Amino acid sequence: MYIVVAGAGAGKTTSMAELVISRLKEITDNKIIYVITYTNAARDRIKEKVIENEGRIPKQLKIETIHSFLLKEVIYPFNHLVYGDLYKSASQIPLHPKPAFKAIKKKELRREHILHVEDVTKTAKHLLCGKNKDTAKIKHRRNNALKMLSRYLDSIYVDEAQDMDKDFLEVLTMLANYNINVNLIGDPKQDLRNRGAFRDIIAGDLSVDYKSENHRCPSLHVDFSNSFISKSEHQTSTKEEGTLRYLLESNSTIQEDIKCAKYDLAYIYQRNARFKTHREDVTKTEKQLSYELTVIARKASSVKQNNLNQVVYVLKKKTVKSIKRGIPTYKIFSGLEKELTLSLDKYDKGKIGSAVNAYHSALSSEPGILVGSIDAIKGLEGYNCLFIISTQLAPYLFKEVDDYNKMRNYLYVALTRSKRDLTMLLTTEVEKKYGHKYIHEQLNKLGIAELKT
Secondary structure, three states: OEEEEEOOOOOHHHHHHHHHHHHHHHOOOOOEEEEEEOOHHHHHHHHHHHHHHHOOOOOOEEEEEHHHHHHHHHHHHHHHHHOOOOOOEEEOOOOOOOHHHHHHHHHHHHHOOEEEHHHHHHHHHHHHHOOOOOOHHHHHHHHHHHHHHHHHEEEEEEOOHHHOOHHHHHHHHHHHHOOOEEEEEEOHHHOOOOOOHHHHHHOOOOOEEEEOEOOOOOHHHHHHHHOOOOHHHOOEOOOOOOEEEEEEHHHOOHHHHHHOOOOOEEEEOOOOOOEEOOOOOHHHHHHHHHHHHHHHHHHOOOOOHHHHHHHHHHHHHHHHHHHHOOOOHHHHHHHHHHHHOOOOOHHHHHHHHHHHHHHHHHHOOOOOEEOEEHHHHOOOOEEEEEEEEOOOOHHHHOOOOOOOOHHHHHHHHHHOOEEEEEEEEEOHHHHHHHOHHHHHHHHHHOOOEEOOO
16 A cells, blocks of 8 residues: 655645556556545546646546445445345435434435445445454355456555545555555645544554645745644745735725635635525435435325326425425425325425425525635635634634644644735634734734734
8 A cells, every 4th residue: 555645735636647647557457547536626636637647538547536436336336246235326315413314214215226425435344344244155255346346446546535534444455455556645634524544544554655845835834834733744845925914804894805806715614604605505405305205206196107207396396486485394295295195194294394494494595705614625725815713713723722633634724725825814703702912912923914904
């Protein structure tokens, strides 16, 4: 297993593309290389870099998200052969927060040969690494499945490896045991989920290649971000041009500045009353509503299988119209019962009601100015960036809290986005909590000047 630790601005995408192309030129047996990412945006960036270098995506190279890889190459072809459970598709529909209702929904999906995305990694781990109660027959089938994978898979490259969990690390370790080359490239300082699997493997016996250069940020930003991370992971930069300043929200016209696109990136840890990070995903809630309507439509004797989709389409259209008009949920239930000529039980009403509420929430407009969350802008960069500091991250900025945890990782990611100018905006909540005198003293101590407006 080849492991590279590369911090912010180290050119991870370029390095990975070069490694992959180099390996492709060495392959003589037509085996496939997989590059695995954790987001669609990261997948697309790597595709662009390969096309930039090669003019096209070579046919032996697959660039997919982790879920796509595990579903296409592991779960769909092999789960029914090893465990007898056939999965044909995966679902992203929102699940109920209560474990009992969540379990019922997942069981429903499995009956339809659908796997919820929440269980993809765990299912792949059980398939390739085993369960405690596996019989000798199942173990034999698993061994055959792994041998088949090794016949056509040459290498796997994992981008942003700090995002992987322990289940996926077990999957990769098993594949490596079957002579599939596994390459991990990531940065434990950007582990925003506190999963810790990448840091654990770095701390083990395997050789690790550290890349300390930061080609993105000015040295002023890099030196400042270094003060929040362990010495062994410090970065260097040769870029001199750049500014690092702070601003109090009460003394600013920040909402106007953001609206006028003064900043390439503006981001916050979590939304508050004035800054919103995104709108709810209407597409996802639409899928949830369609699924629940399909379940109850199947119960109706008046609905034939060959026109099920058409019936669900009409039901969804009418239901969405009712939601937008503010029709009470109990009247939506009555309308559905009339359309389908059936009575909804309490479970049906609970599931349809949950889907209706989710869709209504997705449609409601939130007040505030739209900015990015730190989660969403990880991997992005800009020449002029605004880091909005709320009460969750202020204790880490002021060094009141010394713990190395995911909150410190959020701070590091936020401080390493800018290619030139970085402004830190202290929100009114931070001003109220700490007072202007304390804020000025602490930031002056850290060598950060106030931006006068």
